[in-house]
Amino acid sequence: MTTTTAPARVPAAAERSGRDDPLVGTGALVRVALRFDRWRILVWAVAVAGMVQVSVDALANVYADPATRAARATLISSPAATALAGPGYGLGDYTLGAMTANEIALWVMLPVAIMAILAVTRHLRAAEEDGRLELVRSAPVGRDAPVVAGLVAAVVATLAVGGLTFLALLSTDLDPVGSAAMCAGVVMVGLVFAGVSAVASQLSSHGRTASSLGMAALGVAFLLRAVGDVRGPESTSVLTWLSPFGWAQATRAYVDERWWPLLIGVAFAALCVAVAFRLVGRRDLGTGLVPERLGRPAARPALAGMAALTLRRQTGAIVSWGIAIVLCGALIGVLAGAIVDFIEDDATLGEMFGSGTDATAGAFALYTMFLAVMAASYVVTGVAAVRHEEVATRGARVLAGPVSRWRWLGTQVGVAGVAGLVIMLVSGLVMGVTAAASLDDPAQVGVLVGAAAVTLPGIACVLGLAVLVYAVAPRLLGVVWAYVAYVGVVGMFGELLPDGSDALSPFTYLPGLPADEMAWSPVVAVTAVAAVLLAAGFAAFRRRDVVG
Amino acid sequence: MSDAIVIRDLVKTFGAKRALDGFDLTVRTGEVHGFLGPNGAGKSTTIRVLLGLLRADSGEVRLLDGDPWQDAVALHRRLAYIPGDVSLWPNLSGGEAIDVLGRLRGGLDPRRRAELVERFELDPRIKGRAYSKGNRQKVALVAALATDAELLLMDEPTSGLDPLMEAVFQDVVREAAAEGRTVLLSSHILAEVEALADRVTIIRQGKAVQSGSLDELRGLTRTTVVAGVRDGATAETALGALPGVHHLRRDDGHVTADVDTAALDEVLAVLPRLGVTSLVAHPPTLEDLFLREYSDELATLGVREGDAR
Numbered sequence: 001m002t003t004t005t006a007p008a009r010v011p012a013a014a015e016r017s018g019r020d021d022p023l024v025g026t027g028a029l030v031r032v033a034l035r036f037d038r039w040r041i042l043v044w045a046v047a048v049a050g051m052v053q054v055s056v057d058a059l060a061n062v063y064a065d066p067a068t069r070a071a072r073a074t075l076i077s078s079p080a081a082t083a084l085a086g087p088g089y090g091l092g093d094y095t096l097g098a099m100t101a102n103e104i105a106l107w108v109m110l111p112v113a114i115m116a117i118l119a120v121t122r123h124l125r126a127a128e129e130d131g132r133l134e135l136v137r138s139a140p141v142g143r144d145a146p147v148v149a150g151l152v153a154a155v156v157a158t159l160a161v162g163g164l165t166f167l168a169l170l171s172t173d174l175d176p177v178g179s180a181a182m183c184a185g186v187v188m189v190g191l192v193f194a195g196v197s198a199v200a201s202q203l204s205s206h207g208r209t210a211s212s213l214g215m216a217a218l219g220v221a222f223l224l225r226a227v228g229d230v231r232g233p234e235s236t237s238v239l240t241w242l243s244p245f246g247w248a249q250a251t252r253a254y255v256d257e258r259w260w261p262l263l264i265g266v267a268f269a270a271l272c273v274a275v276a277f278r279l280v281g282r283r284d285l286g287t288g289l290v291p292e293r294l295g296r297p298a299a300r301p302a303l304a305g306m307a308a309l310t311l312r313r314q315t316g317a318i319v320s321w322g323i324a325i326v327l328c329g330a331l332i333g334v335l336a337g338a339i340v341d342f343i344e345d346d347a348t349l350g351e352m353f354g355s356g357t358d359a360t361a362g363a364f365a366l367y368t369m370f371l372a373v374m375a376a377s378y379v380v381t382g383v384a385a386v387r388h389e390e391v392a393t394r395g396a397r398v399l400a401g402p403v404s405r406w407r408w409l410g411t412q413v414g415v416a417g418v419a420g421l422v423i424m425l426v427s428g429l430v431m432g433v434t435a436a437a438s439l440d441d442p443a444q445v446g447v448l449v450g451a452a453a454v455t456l457p458g459i460a461c462v463l464g465l466a467v468l469v470y471a472v473a474p475r476l477l478g479v480v481w482a483y484v485a486y487v488g489v490v491g492m493f494g495e496l497l498p499d500g501s502d503a504l505s506p507f508t509y510l511p512g513l514p515a516d517e518m519a520w521s522p523v524v525a526v527t528a529v530a531a532v533l534l535a536a537g538f539a540a541f542r543r544r545d546v547v548g
Numbered sequence: 549m550s551d552a553i554v555i556r557d558l559v560k561t562f563g564a565k566r567a568l569d570g571f572d573l574t575v576r577t578g579e580v581h582g583f584l585g586p587n588g589a590g591k592s593t594t595i596r597v598l599l600g601l602l603r604a605d606s607g608e609v610r611l612l613d614g615d616p617w618q619d620a621v622a623l624h625r626r627l628a629y630i631p632g633d634v635s636l637w638p639n640l641s642g643g644e645a646i647d648v649l650g651r652l653r654g655g656l657d658p659r660r661r662a663e664l665v666e667r668f669e670l671d672p673r674i675k676g677r678a679y680s681k682g683n684r685q686k687v688a689l690v691a692a693l694a695t696d697a698e699l700l701l702m703d704e705p706t707s708g709l710d711p712l713m714e715a716v717f718q719d720v721v722r723e724a725a726a727e728g729r730t731v732l733l734s735s736h737i738l739a740e741v742e743a744l745a746d747r748v749t750i751i752r753q754g755k756a757v758q759s760g761s762l763d764e765l766r767g768l769t770r771t772t773v774v775a776g777v778r779d780g781a782t783a784e785t786a787l788g789a790l791p792g793v794h795h796l797r798r799d800d801g802h803v804t805a806d807v808d809t810a811a812l813d814e815v816l817a818v819l820p821r822l823g824v825t826s827l828v829a830h831p832p833t834l835e836d837l838f839l840r841e842y843s844d845e846l847a848t849l850g851v852r853e854g855d856a857r
Binding site (some may be wrong): 032096128205206207292293294295297298299303304305306308309391392393394396397398399400401402403404405472543544545548 | 590592596599600601602603620621622623624627629631633634636637638639640641642643644647649651652654655672673674675677678683688701780810
């Protein structure tokens, strides 16, 4: 931000403004950023709005009468459930709206916050890291213009998601004013994390580190709200007021709307953006305020071979997915007692959770499937990492050594597969131990580890499909995510969907333990399908060109 | 085994584009072979076919007496590859990347590794994501040159190096050649190829347009003769009458011409009669040879052949 007077011979434009305008070129950069992001924004908006619409419809169907809603209110006010829901406004008269704001809003804000963090670090840091920003800044473009353009793109994405979600909610029976309050809260959370991420992007010189800092901030905000709401319902804890999620939920959407908590978030976002601009002005292009640490001059003896290399690259992902999935398992186990009491009081839910038999078993079968879909998601990220390794040409470097394609692909797929299966078994074990404690029934440990084990062939099938798609048409790997979403939806809502719509999910055929009888033939058959998919993938990869 | 690499009539297409279109290449065992061509001519495609990363559509490819597609792993124990655009693992230091790549092939000679790190002035502690282009390239050079590979495949190995490191690189390649290793050196830097290569292949639009030793290639072309004479006009007329004299131009007391090898005798016979005050004759540089192969392309780009030098 130089304030020096312009020298005598300068172009007329600069002479008029008296000094260099840091915002020159912003308009053009905004157009480029939005063009770059248009499909991404559309997919996020449609996915989030669609998810909200489906969830609200499902809640409306399941909790059609006041009695079930009252039972639901009792369940949700337990500490463990509150941690994953909201401050619990309107529990006394738990309407569909109150339920939506209390239980769904958080799960809309989370993906929007993630989207904002990724969008800002992509525009502000990744572009600088790979040298694109240098090219842009060498053109007559002001220092702040790329930052403004990146932030505008993130804000547009946030508004698109919030706006489309609002339109989706208008199609339901919910009160439009409440929907406006909830969606405004969603947008506010997106803005806050865009701002936080803008600051993080100035601290580190690497996009990955910057987005990790943003994600860490997200985790802290999530925990503050969870602990706050557990300690003080209806936003009475100070901790809740330290979290953007708490501000958004404090609008009391659908219950008794108030708008001023949104202003806290907007002010905080503005403050973050101001700090980010100050930091941009103080640092050199390509650097971060926190210097890079040095590594080892030579590799430790253990860092030898494909497996060690893959583990070194993937440990972070394995650990973070593992912790998330195992924590879900623990939570389900802890909640088991409350869930069982609740389901046994309610005929509709008994129907949803299983056919006739013990309601506990039905609930655990459903939750085990949920954990399996999460483990399958991790496995797909493992295959996506293989593709990333190839596209970055590091695959070609390794394959130019005496490493066969089968070893290269097989080790990486093996690490992802084994990690996914171990995560699933550990989450089954943790779910079993916590359920044994909350139900006072030690037998649950063995039962739930067994239930988790039976889902493994299904996870292997998803892995096999991902490997086959990667081997045959690597660009289409994203389609596998759509498949995982399909498997998740038909697994969780299969009972509510038309017959036959779940025919393509491996989990449809596997016995849903502990609700179903154990049956070995489907387990063997699904394992065989997984083996065929993997074999076909490996054969195809042996035959195709590798990106060099 | 006398030829390390033999390629005959190689075709590789990407969709409608014929990246290699009946390409031939022979690299003899123990030689440094220069591989020249502009961007998109097919150099990298050739090297990737040799590495078994790409599958040839048709034609014969022999590498160290093996099939690079079928016998990839066995052949890769005997060769090392240096790409032009090096991507390192972001969270591994340069030293770790060198060791990981070395251990995949059974380990590196630690003394040689240390010596190369020192000579290339590489700081091996820096993380892969933090290196500049030149330093990433040094990591790849150390990783490849510290092996005992008998064949080195280099695809523009010095595009990010400074002139000092370029000199170190040339020394190291000469040492490798002296040890009897075979080098295929694809490069844009003509002086580097001229300094190192025994033989050269020039590729154009997927075909080999020239191949041979530098002397052979020079023999096929012209020598540039610059003579200072008392009477420029007379000299211009006399020389202009001779067959095999090209691009004759006069600048005050100097005449310059490109002379076919067959016509050199006659030019030298005419010169004494013109009152020569100075005389310079030099063989065409590799740059001249290269640009001649691409003269029509230069013309379309609006560059005259003489100006390009």
